[in-house]
Amino acid sequence: MSHAVTITRTTTTTTSTSAIVINSGYLKTIPGLLKLAELIIGSICTFLVAYNFWSYSRYSGGTELFFLCIAVACVVGTFCLLLSCLLSLSTGGIISKTIYEFIYHTTAFILYIVASILLIVKNNNYQTSHPFMIAGILGIINSALYLVSAFYAHRSYRGI
Template sequence: MSHSVTITRTTTSTTNTSYIVLNTGYLKTFPGLLKLFELIIGVAIVTIMAINFDARYFATYRPQDLFHYLMATTFMIGTFCLFLACLTSLSTGGLIAKTIYELIYHSVAAILLVVSSALLLIKLKDYKHDSYMAAGILGLVNAVLYFISAFLAHRSYRGI
């Protein structure tokens, strides 16, 4: 009885300093680029929301703004930690993609960012604020990136 065997080789390029190993090859992969763009857009949203932050109005008049600010900050920090773990370890990028964590994380991030962005954009019909419009649209773009990451995580998930 014969069967075929597929052998997959992964080439990893590293930048080795005395204490820190950087997996620069991870940045050349599609999941690595997605995480990088999710992080950059997250920083842009948080920056826009922080510039317009006024604590007196958030708590009582505009809870949608605060919710979007909190969701963008939460997933920006989570993505940074995940990206940093994959970048500083030679094995994390390949291993964590095979677990259920990435699927759950990216799915929850996508859903909550869609909800917070939609609530923010619906609230904008009551008053005009261009920077909030930009933050809401960037939130939707980031949610699409998280949906793509969730799809890729679902395809690579192995129920071990």
């Protein structure tokens, strides 16, 4: 009886003075690049809405606050996932084979797309400010990245 064997090569970076091992090879994979892009775009969305929330406080309300809460929650969750995959040699390969990544990315996609659409619709109707509109458009781009990440996570999970 024959069976298939998969060999995975992991690239790490270490220094002699530090005991921290960084799995730099994870950032060369598609899921790693997607998480990095989600983190960067999510941080920009968070900054845009948080900075302009007080400036336009007369117009700001529940929609902007909802978007800000979703953006912060997704940035923190994605940062924790990315950091754990970078600092552990085995986490990048193991966590993608669990259902957690699929559920996280699907939930982030749904919440981000709803918050972004609400933000764009509200600011288009009231024509309040451009930073909120830019944040909404970046939120839709980020939700698309979360959808692609959910697809990769589902494909990896089904491969068990």
